[in-house]
Amino acid sequence: MPQWTPSQRELDDLDLISLGAVPVTGFTHPEGEHGLPGLTLTVPTAVAEEAVTAGTLDLLDPEGVPLARLAVAGTYPVDGPEGADAAGPAPSLGQVGLVGPLSALTSTVYGPFRRLVAGPQESAGRVAVPVEAPLSESDIAGIRAASDAGRPLLLVLIGAGYPRGVSAPALVRATLAAAADIPGAEVVAVPLARRRPDGSAADADERLLAAVAAAYAESTHHPSYQGELPVAVAAVVEQNRPPRECRGLVVFFTGLSGSGKSTIARALYDTVLERGDRTVTSLDGDVVRHHLSKGLGFSREDRETNIRRIGWVGAEISRHGGMAICSPIAPFDATRQEVRTMARDAGGGFVLVHVATPLEECERRDRKGLYARARAGEIPDFTGISSPYEAPADADAVVDTTGRTVADCLDEVLAVLIAEGWLTRV
Numbered sequence: 206m207p208q209w210t211p212s213q214r215e216l217d218d219l220d221l222i223s224l225g226a227v228p229v230t231g232f233t234h235p236e237g238e239h240g241l242p243g244l245t246l247t248v249p250t251a252v253a254e255e256a257v258t259a260g261t262l263d264l265l266d267p268e269g270v271p272l273a274r275l276a277v278a279g280t281y282p283v284d285g286p287e288g289a290d291a292a293g294p295a296p297s298l299g300q301v302g303l304v305g306p307l308s309a310l311t312s313t314v315y316g317p318f319r320r321l322v323a324g325p326q327e328s329a330g331r332v333a334v335p336v337e338a339p340l341s342e343s344d345i346a347g348i349r350a351a352s353d354a355g356r357p358l359l360l361v362l363i364g365a366g367y368p369r370g371v372s373a374p375a376l377v378r379a380t381l382a383a384a385a386d387i388p389g390a391e392v393v394a395v396p397l398a399r400r401r402p403d404g405s406a407a408d409a410d411e412r413l414l415a416a417v418a419a420a421y422a423e424s425t426h427h428p429s430y431q432g433e434l435p436v437a438v439a440a441v442v443e444q445n446r447p448p449r450e451c452r453g454l455v456v457f458f459t460g461l462s463g464s465g466k467s468t469i470a471r472a473l474y475d476t477v478l479e480r481g482d483r484t485v486t487s488l489d490g491d492v493v494r495h496h497l498s499k500g501l502g503f504s505r506e507d508r509e510t511n512i513r514r515i516g517w518v519g520a521e522i523s524r525h526g527g528m529a530i531c532s533p534i535a536p537f538d539a540t541r542q543e544v545r546t547m548a549r550d551a552g553g554g555f556v557l558v559h560v561a562t563p564l565e566e567c568e569r570r571d572r573k574g575l576y577a578r579a580r581a582g583e584i585p586d587f588t589g590i591s592s593p594y595e596a597p598a599d600a601d602a603v604v605d606t607t608g609r610t611v612a613d614c615l616d617e618v619l620a621v622l623i624a625e626g627w628l629t630r631v
């Protein structure tokens with residue numbers, strides 16, 4: 206039996222379908238069915254071929270537990286970012302969309318607040334209140350007023366891309382705290398996910414949300430998330446998203462080989478240790494390659510894998526309030542975005558420092574003799590020589606080290622960390 210572990214967005218869609226929260230029985234074409242936007246599933250071509258031959262594809266959760274079986278009723282080509290959607294990076298070329306009804310193999314029984322996840326029951330006499338951020342005092346007053354039209358059903362949107370400002374479990378806690386002040390209110394967690402994490406499919410998201418709300422209740426009331434938070438809600442937010450100076454973060458240096466990433470990263474690491482007000486871990490390129498990524502080579506694929514591993518560990522460090530300092534070349538924007546997303550999903554910050562020393566200067570330094578070897582054709586895919594470097598458009602700091610001292614460059618980075626609130630001024 207062919208098997209596949211879908212993305213989080215796709216798993217959320219699967220959950221939504223299984224709960225009966227949408228009027229479809231399986232994954233659809235991107236244009237959707239019954240007025241809904243597409244609930245799509247994309248897989249690598251090889252997996253699609255196996256699935257078509259077998260007629261089915263078993264969908265597994267990230268732990269490998271089979272959740273549902275897709276009966277393959279059709280396929281469609283995915284030709285780039287517009288072809289489908291995904292939580293995370295745009296699907297790469299060579300992916301195939303699969304369409305067909307789902308039958309449950311096991312139901313999800315774990316996950317924080319799973320007991321509050323439920324499909325639509327009797328919708329008569331109910332007002333749906335979709336909740337994607339902590340409710341304010343005025344939201345609560347608005348919901349109390351709206352309960353003339355029916356009993357409020359607070360639908361906490363816990364799927365990928367929805368909770369704003371707090372984690373999904375914290376959004377549930379905040380909503381339970383708010384509901385205590387709304388007579389008759391009931392709280393249900395709904396695994397609705399955004400089509401695209403950056404909100405660029407807002408229209409489809411809105412249509413899907415309207416359909417889901419309509420499945421749960423007769424009418425819908427939208428909070429505005431404006432104004433003061435009740436004390437109990439504010440306490441949940443404060444605990445989940447402490448001020449930046451005590452929240453975890455990933456400081457990510459990117460730039461050409463020899464640009465000065467490791468040198469500045471090392472100086473930053475030492476400074477943070479000297480300050481003593483934060484825990485800090487260095488995930489420097491060479492160190493990582495001796496431990497975390499031992500055995501990986503320097504092919505494009507291996508280098509990307511190395512960065513994803515660094516990003517994953519960095520995000521976990523940020524989850525626990527620490528600072529992770531990374532300094533891989535990271536030439537591709539898409540991979541840097543993935544790491545940014547990993548840190549954000551872990552509740553941590555992400556500060557991107559582009560060490561923008563020009564190629565000529567890096568090559569002049571040629572600290573490790575790599576440029577000479579790359580010019581001689583001895584190193585294939587060498588960033589800056591035979592492989593591109595995509596300069597970031599989203600850097601928090603851009604540091605050209607040419608003709609400057611390390612201390613001067615470090616000061617520039619520290620100034621940004623202080624200005625953005627990640628370090629206090631000492």
Ligand code: ADP
Nearest residue numbers: 462463464465466467468572606609610611614
């Ligand atoms: P990368 O980690 O980007 O490959 P390294 O930090 O290993 O680069 O090497 C950068 C080289 O440039 C080192 O030899 C360092 O001494 C030198 N250098 C000169 N000026 C600076 C500066 N202002 N900041 C950082 N490195 C500098």
